[in-house]
Amino acid sequence: MRRARWLIVPLVAIPLAWILFIGLGRDPSEIPSPLIGQPMPSFDLQTLDGGRISSSDLAGRPAVVNFWASWCKPACVDEHPVLLDAQAQVGDQVQLVGVLYDDEPADALEFLVTYGDGGWPQANDADGAVALAYGVLGPPETFFVDADGIVRAKHYGPLTKETLRAYLGQIGVVE
Amino acid sequence: MTRRLWVFGTTVIVMVAIGAVALLAQPAVAPTAEQQARAIAAELRCPDCAGLSAADSPTQAAAEVRREVAEQLAAGRTEAQIIDSFVARYGDWIRLTPPGPVPWLIPVLATAAGALILGWWLLGRRGTGAGPEPGPAAAVAEEDEAPPPLPRPLARRLAAAAGIILAGAMAVGYLLPEPLSLAAQTVVNEPLAQTRAAEADRQATIERLLGQLQANPMDPAALSDLADAYLAGSTADDLQRAAVVLLGLIGLNPTDPDPYPKLISAYVRAEDWTDAAATTTALANIAPDSPDVPFFEGLIAWRGHSDAATAIEAFDRFLDMAPDDGRVPMIRALRQEAAAGSE
Numbered sequence: 289m290r291r292a293r294w295l296i297v298p299l300v301a302i303p304l305a306w307i308l309f310i311g312l313g314r315d316p317s318e319i320p321s322p323l324i325g326q327p328m329p330s331f332d333l334q335t336l337d338g339g340r341i342s343s344s345d346l347a348g349r350p351a352v353v354n355f356w357a358s359w360c361k362p363a364c365v366d367e368h369p370v371l372l373d374a375q376a377q378v379g380d381q382v383q384l385v386g387v388l389y390d391d392e393p394a395d396a397l398e399f400l401v402t403y404g405d406g407g408w409p410q411a412n413d414a415d416g417a418v419a420l421a422y423g424v425l426g427p428p429e430t431f432f433v434d435a436d437g438i439v440r441a442k443h444y445g446p447l448t449k450e451t452l453r454a455y456l457g458q459i460g461v462v463e
Numbered sequence: 464m465t466r467r468l469w470v471f472g473t474t475v476i477v478m479v480a481i482g483a484v485a486l487l488a489q490p491a492v493a494p495t496a497e498q499q500a501r502a503i504a505a506e507l508r509c510p511d512c513a514g515l516s517a518a519d520s521p522t523q524a525a526a527e528v529r530r531e532v533a534e535q536l537a538a539g540r541t542e543a544q545i546i547d548s549f550v551a552r553y554g555d556w557i558r559l560t561p562p563g564p565v566p567w568l569i570p571v572l573a574t575a576a577g578a579l580i581l582g583w584w585l586l587g588r589r590g591t592g593a594g595p596e597p598g599p600a601a602a603v604a605e606e607d608e609a610p611p612p613l614p615r616p617l618a619r620r621l622a623a624a625a626g627i628i629l630a631g632a633m634a635v636g637y638l639l640p641e642p643l644s645l646a647a648q649t650v651v652n653e654p655l656a657q658t659r660a661a662e663a664d665r666q667a668t669i670e671r672l673l674g675q676l677q678a679n680p681m682d683p684a685a686l687s688d689l690a691d692a693y694l695a696g697s698t699a700d701d702l703q704r705a706a707v708v709l710l711g712l713i714g715l716n717p718t719d720p721d722p723y724p725k726l727i728s729a730y731v732r733a734e735d736w737t738d739a740a741a742t743t744t745a746l747a748n749i750a751p752d753s754p755d756v757p758f759f760e761g762l763i764a765w766r767g768h769s770d771a772a773t774a775i776e777a778f779d780r781f782l783d784m785a786p787d788d789g790r791v792p793m794i795r796a797l798r799q800e801a802a803a804g805s806e
Contacts, residue, residue: 296580322554329552390511390523416527419510423552424524426511 321423321431321442328353328433329421333411336393336400341385341409346433350459351383353431355419357391358399360427367428367446368403374452375406382461384408389419389427434459468586468621475625479632500533503542506560507532507549516559539659539666568634575630582622668692686712690725702733720750727759736767754785758794761801771801 323329328351332342354371356364375384386408388396393412400410413419422431425444432441432455440458443451453463494502501518507528509520517528528549535545549557561567672689676682686708693705709726713719723746730739743759750756761777764770778798782791 320554322551415530416523417531419524420527420531421552423554423557424510425553 321439323423323431323439324442326439327437328431328439329418331387331411331413331418331421333387333413333418336388336397336410336412339409341411343437346383346385347437348435349383350381350435350456350461351385351433352456352459353385353387353422353433355387355389355422355424355427355429357389357427358395359391360389363446364399364428365403370447370449370452372404372406373449374456375408377463378456378461379406379408382456382459386410387413387418389413389424389429390416430455432456432459465617468618471582471586472621472625476628479628483632496533496536499542500529500536503532503536503545504529506546506558508553508557508559510553510557539662571630571633574633575626578629579623579626582625583619586618586622662696665692665695681715683712683715686715687722690722694725694729699733702729705729706733706738718749720746720753720755723750724753724755724759727755731759731762731766734767736763739763739767752784754781754788757781757784758790761794761797765797765801765804769804771804774798774801 328343328346330343332340335341352371352374354367356367358364371384374382384406388410391412396410396412411418422429428446430443430447431439432443434440441455443455447455456462504518504525505516507517509515509517509522509525510528511522511524512520515525517525517532519525532545535548540548546558555562669689669692672685672692675685676689679685690705690708690712693701693708696702696705706726706729709722709729712722713726723742727739727742727746730736730742739759740763743756743763746753746759747756757777757780761774761781764777765774775798778794778801781788781794782798785791
């Protein structure tokens with residue numbers, strides 16, 4: 289009886305520690321986006337060059353919507369050449385769209401001057417409403433939308449050449 | 464020893480009673496829209512920071528969550544609908560409070576179990592008697608040989624009773640249906656409920672009229688009703704839609720003066736003074752005797768351009784033309800304001 293009482297400690301403590309370890313160690317970016325398989329949330333934003341870009345402009349063509357910020361270093365800096373390369377290789381098949389996340393247009397322009405401007409539209413989501421509509425946790429985050437306007441994939445963190453190629457395949461873009 | 468147990472038991476019961484009374488006695492205050500928005504934002508995780516609610520975080524994303532919650536609330540959506548709209552973008556991760564009653568019961572059960580174990584341990588141990596602490600072997604021997612002393616089972620029973628009472632009181636408080644629940648005393652905010660009902664009606668009317676217009680796009684009565692429904696709204700979008708419908712109505716029959724004042728008031732509310740003035744001029748051409756002409760001329764001059772002299776002249780013309788109009792008190796007040804402003 290007395291010995292059984294001491295068993296309570298490990299019987300309670302071990303499962304509890306296990307639950308906390310599993311729960312707290314989880315990375316929120318592993319959660320799949322509920323938007324996958326859904327139509328892309330619509331937007332209509334001003335671009336850094338003074339024009340406008342809206343989700344309806346993307347109809348009929350696969351699109352890559354990339355949320356980024358000039359302050360997002362080194363991830364966005366690492367990712368930038370991958371996007372520049374994609375624009376050069378498959379820019380005729382897919383529409384790239386950059387969306388600024390919590391950033392100043394002047395800082396974003398400086399980033400583009402420093403690291404290279406691929407010429408795709410850079411939209412200024414000044415109040416963050418579009419990021420919220422897409423469920424963005426933080427830059428860089430990239431959505432892959434097929435020609436029918438359906439979100440097919442979402443990537444958290446910087447893209448590499450290989451991951452980008454795999455995602456582009458999912459929206460019907462092949463090199 | 465038995466007296467101590469009685470003191471312990473009574474204390475627990477009195478504390479539970481005090482807690483229950485305190486919960487019941489909380490003043491029931493109807494929450495404002497702002498408080499409601501804050502309460503909903505507090506149930507949503509801030510998208511770009513760890514472990515803070517959108518109500519408590521200073522980031523831009525959290526501010527946008529709060530803005531959108533307030534907007535959806537104003538549009539008459541319920542708390543559940545608003546939270547679901549965020550879950551549809553972020554997944555269940557965005558919730559700070561778990562759905563369903565089961566997770567809420569865990570702390571209640573854990574507290575009860577803790578109270579039970581603590582009481583059993585404290586009182587049970589005291590039952591083994593004072594004096595020099597007997598070694599483990601002696602204790603085992605004592606337990607095995609003699610029948611346990613009387614206070615010990617009594618102590619356990621009392622501790623169990625206290626734990627059950629504690630758990631029961633908490634469970635009853637949490638589990639009672641909404642209007643009786645100790646956890647959430649909700650009072651319907653009458654003005655807000657009415658606003659929401661009116662907004663739902665308005666949206667239904669708009670839907671119905673849009674349906675009618677699909678069958679017959681040139682129906683002037685439906686267009687007029689649709690414009691009224693949009694004008695009853697308050698967002699820039701509503702005003703813009705109202706203006707489009709009214710322009711269509713005017714296009715159907717440009718000499719009918721009825722839609723003009725509505726169009727002008729839509730422009731005035733949107734603070735589009737140029738279009739408001741142009742439409743007033745158009746109205747003056749087809750209905751020179753309408754008191755709406757000086758009414759809007761004065762309103763545009765004063766509100767739009769702070770031009771007191773023009774405004775006073777127009778307000779006087781209005782008061783001459785329509786001394787029995789329902790808007791006379793409003794115009795008198797505006798005239799006074801303009802007169803005071805021009806000095």
